[in-house]
Amino acid sequence: MKRRTVIGGATAVVAAAGAATVAQALPSTTAGPNTSTSTAEPDFGAHVHVFDPSMSSAQIQSTLDSVFKAQETNQFGDERVALLFKPGSYDVTAKIGFFTQIAGLGLVPGKVTINGSVQADADWFDGNATQNFWRCAENLTVNPTGGVDMWAVSQAAPYRRIHLKGTLALDDGGWSSGGFLADSKIDGAVNPGGQQQWFTRNSTLNSWSGNGNWNAVFVGTKNHPKGNWPDVAFTRIGKTPVIREKPFLYVDDAGAYQVFVPALRTAVNGTSWESGSPAGESLPISDFFVAQPTNTAAELNAALQAGKHLLLTPGVYQLDRTLSVNRSGTVILGLGLATLTPLNGVIALETADVPGVKIAGILIDAGTTSSYALARIGPKGASADHTADPTSLHDVFLRVGGHSKARAERGLIINNHGTIGDHLWIWRADHDDSGGSKTGWSVNPAKVGLIVSGDDVTMYGLFVEHFQGYQTRWDGDRGRTYFYQNExxxxxxxxxxxxxxxxxxxxxxxxxxxxxxxxxxxxxxxxxxxxxxxxxxxxxxxxxxxxxxxxxxxxxxxxxxxxxxxxxxxxxxxxxxxxxxxxxxxxxxxx
Known part of the structure; x- marks a missing residue:
């Protein structure tokens, strides 16, 4: 059968396998019917907190405070958390620590309003935000207390689909070192302060303070700051040539969970949502295998082979075999920076030479046996032209070392033509939480961070650091990179x-x-x-x-x-x- 959903003028056709075939192919953990109109709460596991307006502010605040206390300094721990707010208004202060995602469950940011703050500070490190990694804020409207909110972060800490009705500070009185702002509207000033480098895409700004420190790039952004390099540290591109925004989980007006997949846009300026209804397709949660960290790689692959998308709930997934994506249009969406760890030297994730795959919100963390690569988009020699429906990677992070004495020969390989990278951090760890015993030239070796062999590949907000050979090697033709940060x-x-x-x-x-x-x-x-x-x-x-x-x-x-x-x-x-x-x-x- 076919299910057809029309949003924002875009028509999406979603093919569904026969119910009997899917039921037979899927792991037993998926037993039980779920229709696209069901308002039942999916089993997201213990590390997803879903809030609704009927809850008291005190009850919600207690949970937020408890999560932050556990995650404030938990840079190399295994805990992963998602804080999800159903449509409504909330009077709370949300401090966001390591491996924590806060997100609204509305179709547009205005569906969920936080009166208070959504902030990342660096109090744990005496105001130094250069290690404020692995956290994200998405799909919210924020009315900040006192008119100012703070997002003092470095790598792998995206600020997406946010309408901030105030001023945004990007530091906490000290250095911060690289951030990502996309599809957002900031009503007040953006104060970068000690932010060394920053990337902004498809956003609407009121103003930007100062001339920047080292490198600030603005692509498809309304009211970007003025000035010319090298007198100021700004690079400005008027329109984003091609982009698909990150897929996200939401609750529709009937109370049913769906995943929205934004449409591909070309030559665009500004956000995807300010004009009203965003263009794209909605996939019901019944089209997804809602995975738990206890699921095996075999179970995840069985779901993929049965035609399911994957929703990875927070946690660390130990993979003894590669997750193989062979179906065009497949969505893999992580909550709470869900983490894939390859065992025995396998590649954690790879795709076939197919169009339209979307991979978002995950960390791939190398194992202690060296992998040929941590992820591979398309096989060697991929030849199909996917520019009309590209694979896209959104908030996809890769790490070698720090958590363990890990190793990998390569981080990410991109063979498929037309692929879009929308915020990647590929990191060979330079520090750990054990006095350096998990990092070092021979302790966590990794040769190359990123290899791009496909043609017509476009990167927005690319961060690659500390590899022992080339950090990034670009072998394909007609490649484009908008912002690159490297150590x-x-x-x-x-x-x-x-x-x-x-x-x-x-x-x-x-x-x-x-x-x-x-x-x-x-x-x-x-x-x-x-x-x-x-x-x-x-x-x-x-x-x-x-x-x-x-x-x-x-x-x-x-x-x-x-x-x-x-x-x-x-x-x-x-x-x-x-x-x-x-x-x-x-x-x-x-x-």
């Missing part, structure tokens, strides 16, 4: 250990020699060689000299303390950062 590995023991032939060090961003067309806007690479400060990287960015390759607004930074040097920004151009030279160097355009 080179901190821990080369000496120069001989970190050589690429006769070149000192590896580039943070390498475009392959046979690529003829590539564009990149707003890229930063930083060094801090704290094991051996005599180490040098000859350049941060390495590209061939071809007329179709254009790199805009690049910066290198030595992070202080005379801890090593980046000799040139791109190829043999641009000044030195570090050593006896300047702290930073900039290049406006190459060539």
């Amino acid at each position: 080179m590995p901190y821990d080369p023991p000496n120069q001989d250990a970190w050589m690429n032939g006769t070149t000192r060090g590896y580039a943070a961003y390498k475009v392959a020699d046979d690529v003829t067309s590539h564009q990149a806007y707003g890229l930063g690479s930083y060094c801090y060689f704290n094991v051996n400060n005599s180490v040098v990287a000859d350049h941060a960015f390495e590209v061939p000299k071809a007329s179709g390759i254009v790199m805009h607004n690049l910066v290198t930074v030595s992070l202080g303390g005379n801890q090593g040097t980046i000799a040139h920004v791109i190829n043999d151009q641009g000044g030195s950062a570090g050593g006896s030279g300047a702290m930073s160097a900039r290049v406006t355009a190459y060539p």
Whole structure:
């Protein structure tokens, strides 16, 4: 049979397998019918807290405070939490700690209003927010107490589909180091403060304070700040060339749970929702296998093979085999930064050469046996053109080490043509919670963070850090990157250990020699060689000299303390950062 849903002028056709076939193929944990009109609460497990307006503010606040107390400093723990608010108005203060997601369950942000705050602070680290990772706020309207709210974060901490009716501070009085703002409206000023780099996409701003620190990129954003690089640290792109917003869980007017999959948009400016009803398709929760961390990889694969999408509830999923996505249009949506850990060296997640797969809201955490890669989008040699219906990755994070003595040869491989990356952080850990015993040059080795082999791949808000070879290697043609943040590995023991032939060090961003067309806007690479400060990287960015390759607004930074040097920004151009030279160097355009 077919189920047809029309929202915002977009028609979605969802194919459903016969009920008997699905029931036979699915694991026994899915037994029990669920129709698209059911208002029954799905079994989200113990780590999803669903609030509704009938609950007292005191009751809700008690839960929020308890979760934050447990998660405020829990940077490398296994606990994962989702805080979900049904449509209505709430008078609460929500502080968001590690591995915590707060989200409204409305179709648009105005369906859920928080009168108080939704904030990430850095009190646990004396105002230093450079380790405020792995948290997210989504799909809410916030009326902040006193008119100001705070989202002092670094990597992997998205702020999405938020209507903030006030001012937003991006620091907590100290440094913060990289954040992501998308599909949001900020009525007051945005005060970046000590925010070193920031990416904003398809949002509506009132104003932006200051000239930025190192690198701030605005794509498809209304009322972006003015000024020209290198006098200010801003890169501005008027329209986003192609984007699909992140899928999200919501409750419809009848009280039924659905997952909304926003439509693909091209050449757009501003949010997807301010004009009223957003374009896209709604998938009933009955189309999803609602997974628990106790489910095995075999059970998850059986659900996928039966035509189900996956909703991964919070927790850590230990995978003894690869999750294989072979059906076009499949949605994998994580709640509470659901985490996939590959065992015995398998690849955690891979897709076939099919269109329209959406993967969102997950962390892939390397295991102690090295994997060839943590995730692979499309098989080697993928050849189909998926630009009309691309696979998209939203808030997908990968980690090697920190939690354990983990290892992987590669982080993410993208072979499928037309893939969109919408906020990725690929991180070889530079610190842990055990005095360094879980990190180090030979403790958590990983060679390459990201390999892009597909053509026509577009990245928005790409963060790749600390890998021992190339951080990012781009082999496909017609690639585009809008914002890139990188730190080179901190821990080369000496120069001989970190050589690429006769070149000192590896580039943070390498475009392959046979690529003829590539564009990149707003890229930063930083060094801090704290094991051996005599180490040098000859350049941060390495590209061939071809007329179709254009790199805009690049910066290198030595992070202080005379801890090593980046000799040139791109190829043999641009000044030195570090050593006896300047702290930073900039290049406006190459060539």
